[in-house]
Amino acid sequence: MKDSQVREMFDAIAPSYDFQNSFLSLRIDVGWRRRLARMASSENPQVILDAAAGTAEVALELSRRAPRARVLGVDFSPAMLAKGKTKLQGLRENNRIDLACGDCRQLPVAAESVQAATMAFGIRNIQERQLVLKEFHRALTPGGRLFIMEFGLPDVPILGPLYRFYFHHVLPAVGNAISRTNYAYTYLRDSVLAFPDDDAFLAELSSAGFTECGVTLLTFGVARIFSGRKPQSNRAVRSA
Ligand SMILES: C[S@@+](CC[C@H](N)C(=O)[O-])C[C@H]1O[C@@H](n2cnc3c(N)ncnc32)[C@H](O)[C@@H]1O
Known part of the structure; x- marks a missing residue:
């Protein structure tokens, strides 16, 4: 799917996006986002970037886990962001969260300006x-950390085949019906299947310059969090 079609799709499903997530994952996704926020806030970052922020679910969790941090959420779908902004209104976390319309391929942030970055369920949408x-x-600042959460398929007895049946046959049909489209969840399934396996994606992280790359499985691998660290620069290491 082209980027413009991805944006149009998220604009179209934005009104019921949070409900779709909760319904189709039985609210397990709430725990996954909490885990992501806990990992990303563990070294007390002052500024955290959440890319592909959608309706600000991750940004909200981040601001709760890191009460002294500023959180910047970036997404290219105006309708998803509008939903997020409405959600934040009246919450005390609102004054520490900024939501901006922008493209992850050209992030609207200065170089070396964030200590941690997250992206939940966004990377498989981007070629x-x-x-x-x-x-x-x-x-990221030198030493800063990146956490990317994405769906996967569990590879365990009993649950693995059951989940695969759900994922291949039930999810697209029920998801398309709930989102009132005939393609959104067929696309979700196909984009998860097209995403590289763990080793291949970890190699992509390394070749982008990240070190300490690793993957954490959630719910037997139904979701996973890839992580990496931007190394301290040679200059910083030399002068230390
Ligand atoms: C499945 S949603 C995930 C939203 C949110 N992170 C969450 O956990 O619910 C994927 C989001 O990625 C955004 N997105 C996809 N490609 C993007 C790009 N190139 N730049 C910015 N946002 C993008 C979409 O607009 C959508 O809001």
Whole structure:
């Protein structure tokens, strides 16, 4: 799918996006985002970037886990962001969260300006992954960390085959019906299947300049969090 079609799709499903997530994942996704926020806030970052922020679910979790940090959410779908802005109104976290319309392939942030970056369920939508990973690398301060959460398929007895049946046959049909489209969840399934396996994506992180690359499985691998660190620069290491 072209980027403009991806944006149009998220604009179209934005009104019921949060409900779709909760319904189709039985609210397990709430715990996944909490885990992501916990990992991203563990080294007390002052500024956290959440790319492909959507309706600000991750930004909200981040601001709760890191009460002294500023959180910047970036997304290219105006309708998803509008939903997020409405959600934040009246919450005390609102004054520490900024939501901006922008493209992850050209992040609207200065170089070396964020100590942690997250992206939940966004990377599989973007063809130019290396471009995005390099943008994260540019935005992070030396020593800063990147956390990318994406869907996967569990590879365990009993649950694995059951989930695969759900994922291949039930999810597209029910998801398309709930989102009132005939393609959104067929696209979700196909984009997850097209995403590289763990080793291949970890190699992509390394080739974008990240070190300490690793993957954490969530719910037996139904979701996973890839992580990496931007190394301290040679200059910083020499002068230390
Ligand atoms: C599946 S939603 C995930 C939203 C949110 N992170 C969450 O956990 O619910 C994917 C989001 O990625 C955004 N997106 C996809 N490609 C993008 C790009 N190139 N630049 C910015 N946002 C993008 C879409 O607009 C959409 O809001």
